[in-house]
Structures are given as C-alpha cells and as structure tokens.
Amino acid sequence: MAPKSGQQKPASGAGPGNGAAPALVVFPSSLSARQRAFIHEVAGAAGLYHASEGEGAARQIVVGLQGARKVSVPANATSDADIVAALLEHLGLDARDRLPSTSYDRKGSGAGPSGGAGGGGDPTSVEAFVELSRKLIEMERAAEVAQATEETSMCSPETAQARGRTLLNLRVDDMEGGLLGRTLLTLVSNKGYGAGGPAAELPPHKFGPHDVVALRPSRGPADGPAVVSGVIYRIRENSITVAVDEAPEEGLDQPLRLEKLANEVTYQRLRGTLDSLLKARSGTAATPDGRLLPGGALLDVVWGRREPQFAAEAPEWKPLNTGLDDSQRQAVTLALSAKDLALVHGPPGTGKTTAVVEIILQEVARGSRVLAASASNIAVDNLVERLVRANPKLKLVRMGHPARLLPAVLDSSLEAHVLRSDNSALARDCRAEIKSINARLLKLGPRDRAERRELRGDLRRLGKEERQRQEAAVAEVIKGAQVVCCTLTGVSHRQLDKELFDVAVVDEAAQALEAATWGALLRARRAVLAGDHLQLPPTVVSDEAARLGLARTLFERLQTSVPTASAMLTVQYRMNKAIMQWSSDELYHGKLTAHPSVAEHTLRDMPPDAAAGAPGAGCKGSAKAAGSGGKKAAGSKKAAPAKAAAAPSEGTDPGSADALASLPVLMLVDTAGCGFEEQQEAEGSSYANPGEAKAVMAHVARLVRIGIPPQHIGIITPYNAQVALLKELRAQSVGGALEISSVDGFQGREKEAILVSMVRSNDGGGVGFLSDRRRMNVAVTRARRHCAVFCDSETVSQDGFLKRLVEYFSTHGEYTSAAELLPGA
Numbered sequence: 001m002a003p004k005s006g007q008q009k010p011a012s013g014a015g016p017g018n019g020a021a022p023a024l025v026v027f028p029s030s031l032s033a034r035q036r037a038f039i040h041e042v043a044g045a046a047g048l049y050h051a052s053e054g055e056g057a058a059r060q061i062v063v064g065l066q067g068a069r070k071v072s073v074p075a076n077a078t079s080d081a082d083i084v085a086a087l088l089e090h091l092g093l094d095a096r097d098r099l100p101s102t103s104y105d106r107k108g109s110g111a112g113p114s115g116g117a118g119g120g121g122d123p124t125s126v127e128a129f130v131e132l133s134r135k136l137i138e139m140e141r142a143a144e145v146a147q148a149t150e151e152t153s154m155c156s157p158e159t160a161q162a163r164g165r166t167l168l169n170l171r172v173d174d175m176e177g178g179l180l181g182r183t184l185l186t187l188v189s190n191k192g193y194g195a196g197g198p199a200a201e202l203p204p205h206k207f208g209p210h211d212v213v214a215l216r217p218s219r220g221p222a223d224g225p226a227v228v229s230g231v232i233y234r235i236r237e238n239s240i241t242v243a244v245d246e247a248p249e250e251g252l253d254q255p256l257r258l259e260k261l262a263n264e265v266t267y268q269r270l271r272g273t274l275d276s277l278l279k280a281r282s283g284t285a286a287t288p289d290g291r292l293l294p295g296g297a298l299l300d301v302v303w304g305r306r307e308p309q310f311a312a313e314a315p316e317w318k319p320l321n322t323g324l325d326d327s328q329r330q331a332v333t334l335a336l337s338a339k340d341l342a343l344v345h346g347p348p349g350t351g352k353t354t355a356v357v358e359i360i361l362q363e364v365a366r367g368s369r370v371l372a373a374s375a376s377n378i379a380v381d382n383l384v385e386r387l388v389r390a391n392p393k394l395k396l397v398r399m400g401h402p403a404r405l406l407p408a409v410l411d412s413s414l415e416a417h418v419l420r421s422d423n424s425a426l427a428r429d430c431r432a433e434i435k436s437i438n439a440r441l442l443k444l445g446p447r448d449r450a451e452r453r454e455l456r457g458d459l460r461r462l463g464k465e466e467r468q469r470q471e472a473a474v475a476e477v478i479k480g481a482q483v484v485c486c487t488l489t490g491v492s493h494r495q496l497d498k499e500l501f502d503v504a505v506v507d508e509a510a511q512a513l514e515a516a517t518w519g520a521l522l523r524a525r526r527a528v529l530a531g532d533h534l535q536l537p538p539t540v541v542s543d544e545a546a547r548l549g550l551a552r553t554l555f556e557r558l559q560t561s562v563p564t565a566s567a568m569l570t571v572q573y574r575m576n577k578a579i580m581q582w583s584s585d586e587l588y589h590g591k592l593t594a595h596p597s598v599a600e601h602t603l604r605d606m607p608p609d610a611a612a613g614a615p616g617a618g619c620k621g622s623a624k625a626a627g628s629g630g631k632k633a634a635g636s637k638k639a640a641p642a643k644a645a646a647a648p649s650e651g652t653d654p655g656s657a658d659a660l661a662s663l664p665v666l667m668l669v670d671t672a673g674c675g676f677e678e679q680q681e682a683e684g685s686s687y688a689n690p691g692e693a694k695a696v697m698a699h700v701a702r703l704v705r706i707g708i709p710p711q712h713i714g715i716i717t718p719y720n721a722q723v724a725l726l727k728e729l730r731a732q733s734v735g736g737a738l739e740i741s742s743v744d745g746f747q748g749r750e751k752e753a754i755l756v757s758m759v760r761s762n763d764g765g766g767v768g769f770l771s772d773r774r775r776m777n778v779a780v781t782r783a784r785r786h787c788a789v790f791c792d793s794e795t796v797s798q799d800g801f802l803k804r805l806v807e808y809f810s811t812h813g814e815y816t817s818a819a820e821l822l823p824g825a
C-alpha cells in the first residue's frame with residue numbers, strides 16, 4: 001500500500017476536526033538535505049503526493065494534494081519545528097513523534113508539561129502571557145470564522161450539510177412558551193412529512209447544546225437575513241429545539257435551514273480578561289465602583305515569584321459528606337488550608353466533583369462567599385444539581401441564559417430568583433401601569449394636549465422605575481447569594497462586574513483556556529482548581545494556536561510548577577480494576593486503587609435493573625436520568641445496572657448466563673489480516689473502517705443477545721466518519737439506545753460496557769491522533785465493567801503507547817481476531 005512518489009492518496013496523519021482544506025504545500029528551497037529527506041519520508045508514508053520541483057538552489061519540495069490550493073511556507077521557516085508545524089497545520093499530518101529535535105506541545109497528548117509557547121516553555125511573565133494569548137485567541141477566532149465560512153457559505157448547501165455545519169429542509173414541529181419568557185421551537189426533518197409515523201432521524205451534524213444559531217429559508221443564501229436566531233436548547237436524534245427571545249410572526253411556515261453563528265461574545269470577554277490581568281499586574285484592576293480585584297495576588301504564585309502559602313495548622317472541619325475517602329478528605333483539607341491556591345487532581349471516576357461539592361459547602365459553612373465556575377454549562381449545571389441536593393437551603397444562584405441551563409437547575413437560575421423577588425413584583429406593577437397609560441394615550445384626541453403631556457411624563461417616570469426595580473431585583477439576588485455559579489466566560493457578564501468573592505472554585509479546570517480561568521480567579525482572594533490534565537484538553541480549532549500553547553491550561557502548568565499545592569484523588573468508583581490498572585500504570589504512576597464496590601464488578605453481576613429497556617434510559621441529554629449520582633447530563637452515568645445473567649430478559653439467548661459468565665472484562669479484537677482497511681472521507685479528513693464497524697456491531701449484538709440492554713453499551717471512536725458509519729449500522733440493528741460518539745462526547749461520562757473502535761489500518765503505520773494519550777485514556781476509562789478495543793494491531797503497534805495498550809489488553813484480557821466475530825467475512 002506504500003505509495004510511490006507522485007501518487008495521490010489521502011494523508012494518513014490527518015485527523016478529523018482538523019479544519020484545514022486540502023492544500024499543496026511548497027517548502028522553502030533552503031531546507032537541508034536531511035530535512036528534505038524527512039519530508040519525503042513522512043509524506044510518502046502518509047500516501048501524499050510529494051515531489052521536488054525546480055533546479056539547483058531553487059529546488060523546492062511540494063507536498064499535498066495535486067490541484068489543491070497552493071500554500072507556501074515562509075522562506076524563514078526552516079527549523080525542524082517549522083516543518084512539523086507546517087505539515088500539521090496545512091495537511092493535518094502529525095509528524096511530531098518522528099522528529100526528535102522538536103519538543104512540541106502534542107496537542108491533546110500525554111502527561112507532563114507540554115511545552116507551552118511553541119515548545120519554548122510557558123510564558124515567563126504576565127506581560128508575555130497576555131501578549132501571546134491575545135495573538136492565539138485572535139488566531140482561534142479567525143480559524144473558527146474561517147471554518148464556519150468555508151463549511152457554510154463557500155460550498156453548496158448539501159456539502160455544508162454533509163460536513164455537519166448546516167441542517168437543511170427542517171420544519172417547525174412544535175412551538176411552546178415557558179423557559180422564563182423564551183419560546184422553544186422544535187425542528188424536525190421535513191423528509192417524509194405527511195406519511196405519518198415519527199420524524200426521520202436528522203443527518204449526522206456538529207450542532208451542540210448552547211450553540212448560537214440562525215434559521216434561514218432552506219433554499220435562500222447562507223448569508224441572507226435570518227428568520228430568527230436563538231440558542232440550541234435540546235438535541236435529540238430526530239429533533240433540535242431552539243430557544244428564541246420572541247417567535248417571528250412570519251417565515252416559520254417554510255422549509256428552513258439551521259446554521260451556526262460565530263459567538264463573538266466569548267472572544268470579547270477573553271480579551272477583556274487579558275486586559276484585567278495586565279492591570280492586576282500593576283495593581284490597578286478594579287470593579288467599576290473602584291474596588292481592587294483581589295485575585296491579583298495570585299499572579300506572583302502562578303509566575304513563580306512566591307510559593308503558595310498554607311495555614312500553619314490545618315483547619316478543623318467536620319465532613320458534611322461522611323462517605324468521603326481519605327484522599328478526598330486530604331484534598332478538602334488542603335483546599336481549606338490554602339491561603340492563595342490549591343489544586344485537586346481527579347483522575348477518572350475518583351469523585352472530583354464530590355470533593356469540590358464538599359469544599360464549597362465547607363467554605364460556605366465558615367462564612368465564605370464562593371464563585372463556582374466551570375468551562376462548560378453542563379459542568380456548571382452538574383455542580384449546581386449536586387450542591388442543591390446536598391443542601392437545599394443553600395443560597396445559590398446560577399447565572400446564564402435559561403436555554404443553556406438543564407431543566408433541573410432552572411429553579412436556581414438568576415431569572416427564576418428574580419421573578420420571585422418583591423422588586424420584580426413591583427416592576428411588573430409598573431409594566432401593567434405603563435400598558436394602561438399607553439391604552440389611554442391611544443384614545444386621546446388632538447385637543448387633549450395637556451393630558452397627553454402629563455401621561456407621557458408618567459410613562460417616563462414609570463419606565464425608569466421599572467428599570468430600577470428590575471436592576472435592584474437582580475442586584476439583590478446576586479448580593480444575597482452564598483454561592484454564585486456560572487461558566488468561566490459568564491463571570492465577565494455585566495451583571496457580575498461588581499461582585500467579589502472569598503474563594504473561586506473552578507471545576508473541570510483542565511478543560512478551560514487559561515485566559516478564561518483568570519476571569520474567575522481575579523475575582524477572589526483564593527482559588528481552588530479541580531481537574532485532570534491527563535484527560536482531554538480544551539477544544540481548540542486552530543492547530544497552530546494549540547501548538548503555540550492555547551490548549552495548555554493553567555491547571556496543567558500549575559501541576560508542574562507548584563506540585564505542593566496539589567492533592568490527587570486516588571480511589572476510583574467506576575471501573576473494574578483490570579480496566580483501571582492500564583490507565584493507572586500508563587498515566588498516573590500506578591497510584592489509583594479501585595474501591596471494593598467496583599474492583600471486581602463485571603457484566604455478569606449487574607443487579608436487576610428497573611430501568612433496563614425503559615425508553616430514554618441512557619439517552620444523552622436526559623437531565624432527569626442524570627439526577628441521582630449522575631452528572632453532566634449523561635443519562636447513562638451511574639445508570640442503574642442492567643438485567644443480566646441473573647435473569648436473562650426476553651429475546652436473550654438460552655444459555656446467555658453461561659455466555660455472560662465467560663465474557664472477559666477486557667477484550668482485544670484484532671482486525672490485522674482481515675483486510676479491513678481504513679478509508680478516508682471523500683470530503684474532509686476523517687476516516688472510517690467499514691469492516692471494523694461491522695465487527696464492533698457484531699459484538700454489540702452478542703452483548704445484547706446475552707442480556708445487556710443497549711443503553712448500557714457505548715461505542716467510542718475518535719473519527720467522526722466512523723461515528724456516522726456506526727450510526728447507520730445501528731439503525732439497522734439495535735436502534736438509538738446504543739450510544740455512539742467521539743471521545744469528546746463521552747468525557748465525564750460512563751457506560752457499563754464500552755467498545756473502542758480505533759479505525760486506523762494502513763501499511764504506513766499512520767495512527768494520527770490515536771497516539772494522543774489523553775484521548776485514549778478518556779475512551780478506555782468510560783467503561784465500568786467491560787471494555788473491548790477494536791484495532792489493527794499491526795498498524796497501531798507502530799506507536800509505542802498504543803503498542804503497550806494492545807499488549808495490556810491481550811495479556812490481561814481475551815485476544816480475539818475480528819474474523820471470529822464475523823464468520824464468513
């Protein structure tokens with residue numbers, strides 16, 4: 001399969017989500033012979049066109065797709081690092097592992113410090129950090145806009161839909177009021193409308209909850225006027241619900257297309273935070289009413305001018321959650337002792353959020369005012385739910401657009417609190433009076449000038465009073481809150497600009513951009529950051545910005561620079577110990593232990609499950625299902641265990657109990673030698689592997705036959721094209737309860753059985769971003785009782801990390817050839 005020079009084949013290192021359009025990259029003529037040889041070798045292995053053009057000193061290497069747009073690498077970009085960066089940026093070709101002289105931040109990769117600013121280490125001063133961050137944030141904004149433009153306006157609507165950026169031919173299926181004054185529009189596919197039956201499944205797409213979107217006529221121009229815009233509230237397999245401020249009077253009765261809009265507000269706020277950071281450096285960052293932002297004191301700790309300080313004697317505290325394990329108690333003690341900064345490192349399933357909830361409640365108990373923030377709305381909601389459940393009397397307010405909040409936390413939202421307040425009732429009285437004055441004005445004749453003047457005066461007075469009452473209501477609710485919860489960008493909302501706190505607690509801090517994290521940190525005297533830098537980093541669209549340090553989080557760099565301020569949670573409550581041990585040894589220096597309640601659990605001994613087979617059980621986004629012990633809208637997290645061997649359900653095989661009893665915890669399903677080759681998408685850079693997908697579905701069928709309900713099974717694959725393919729196969733077999741997603745879609749979640757489809761199978765050993773340790777760590781550690789890895793062992797073993805994974809699964813689990821799962825294939 002190795003291509004000859006001049007042959008044109010897809011790049012095997014290119015990853016999905018690498019927004020780069022195909023390119024033909026021209027390298028400068030001044031590269032050394034060694035560098036030229038390296039480029040030929042990498043390009044050849046990836047199956048790309050590569051050739052030398054020109055003569056003598058003007059000879060240049062050209063790599064990429066023939067006929068694609070030409071991109072010239074600048075003449076001064078001649079270092080090894082520049083070459084690797086150009087291959088990655090323009091071709092999605094990851095050659096970082098192959099060139100020892102480059103020390104890169106392997107975007108989304110392994111443990112330890114990742115190089116920060118282009119491999120040159122972290123910025124050494126606040127000023128350098130701000131300068132670099134401004135540049136990287138602008139790069140990221142430009143990349144996001146370019147991606148959106150390219151994927152919508154620059155191509156046909158059908159291509160935009162195929163790329164997941166647009167949904168065409170939708171109709172409004174339902175329009176409901178509520179959601180604190182907003183209107184919810186539920187959109188479904190028009191396909192097959194009128195034929196009766198449920199709406200067709202929506203094509204695969206990249207919309208997510210909370211995206212800002214526009215609805216336009218389906219056939220109109222992509223940049224034409226919108227019928228209405230709003231925020232995505234809910235996503236189901238066959239519908240998307242959008243919350244709009246007000247439903248338009250016309251335009252909704254035609255076929256519609258849904259498009260994502262760039263969210264400029266986030267970037268404005270990040271820039272604002274960077275400005276505040278600089279001011280904090282010079283001691284001038286203040287609230288609009290002139291109070292200094294207390295978090296400025298943290299700068300010296302973060303930039304190494306001062307060690308973090310802790311109370312000489314650890315404060316006494318009585319656990320509110322008496323079930324905390326020792327490592328969780330130590331983390332809480334560390335956080336309560338910290339005078340400036342504490343880190344809680346929570347590997348998968350170790351109860352990080354449980355510890356964070358205790359820290360917040362203990363802080364409140366000792367009189368602190370707490371800012372609790374996280375990068376994503378879903379993580380904030382998870383925290384709010386857990387805090388309110390632990391202490392229903394807590395004075396907590398959840399800031400944010402109601403469409404971005406889970407139904408279960410709406411009652412804690414600012415708007416719900418405000419609606420219940422006295423000032424709000426008075427504001428409503430003003431509104432009613434304004435309405436009646438307007439009605440009277442309409443009835444006045446031309447001669448009633450004096451009365452008109454008087455009524456207009458009343459209107460002005462009432463309008464002002466209504467505004468003041470509303471503002472007072474908002475201010476009162478926020479002032480009275482012991483805990484204010486919001487996203488990190490939400491901290492910069494005008495409503496919070498005068499608020500200061502005793503402590504800022506940031507959950508999921510290893511998924512937050514550093515600039516965003518500072519938004520919260522500047523507002524409080526002390527900070528607690530909780531996260532795991534060995535799981536997925538923040539999503540960054542621009543590979544170049546990620547390489548230069550944008551994906552490097554404050555949490556990650558503090559883990560290295562101030563290890564004394566960090567407490568690691570070491571008992572995990574999710575995985576059978578065989579699943580855990582691989583992750584523990586590979587990423588956490590063997591420090592994890594499995595709690596006895598999970599250490600030996602297998603699919604065989606799942607207790608009877610009332611929810612098994614219940615519609616919606618395990619569906620993504622089901623807030624209710626996430627209610628007890630669950631999190632992050634993951635209906636399946638902590639899902640009640642399935643009906644299994646103890647009582648095989650209807651439709652299961654006779655003898656299923658035996659089959660279940662012999663099912664191993666770990667399985668390595670090898671596709672090597674089966675002829676299942678990877679295939680690259682015709683448009684885009686993602687990969688699929690149809691043969692492997694069939695083997696995965698055969699294993700799903702086997703699990704279902706022996707009594708595991710599909711909602712307890714999850715398939716994870718790093719490649720979107722494989723996600724789409726698996727979903728097609730699912731439609732023909734077990735249906736929607738089986739969840740299939742990329743790794744990102746599963747972070748923070750779990751399933752009883754996880755099947756990982758690695759996809760890559762090629763002669764060149766190209767594994768793209770499979771070698772990313774964090775990504776594979778998240779994939780495997782979603783599994784509670786059973787984990788099956790599907791891969792071509794010959795291809796993936798070219799990478800040392802994946803080779804060890806294959807060996808671990810084969811040694812500690814069952815090794816099967818995919819041919820055994822697909823007899824006759």
Ligand SMILES: Nc1ncnc2c1ncn2[C@@H]1O[C@H](COP(=O)(O)OP(=O)(O)OP(=O)(O)O)[C@@H](O)[C@H]1O
Nearest residue numbers: 323324325346348349350351352353354573629748
């Ligand atoms: N001390 C404990 N005793 C028993 N169960 C616990 C304990 N701590 C956490 N758990 C359980 O472990 C699971 C994971 O806890 P939690 O959601 O707090 O972890 P997390 O580290 O935030 O998870 P993730 O790995 O998804 O980030 C939950 O079901 C929780 O109830």
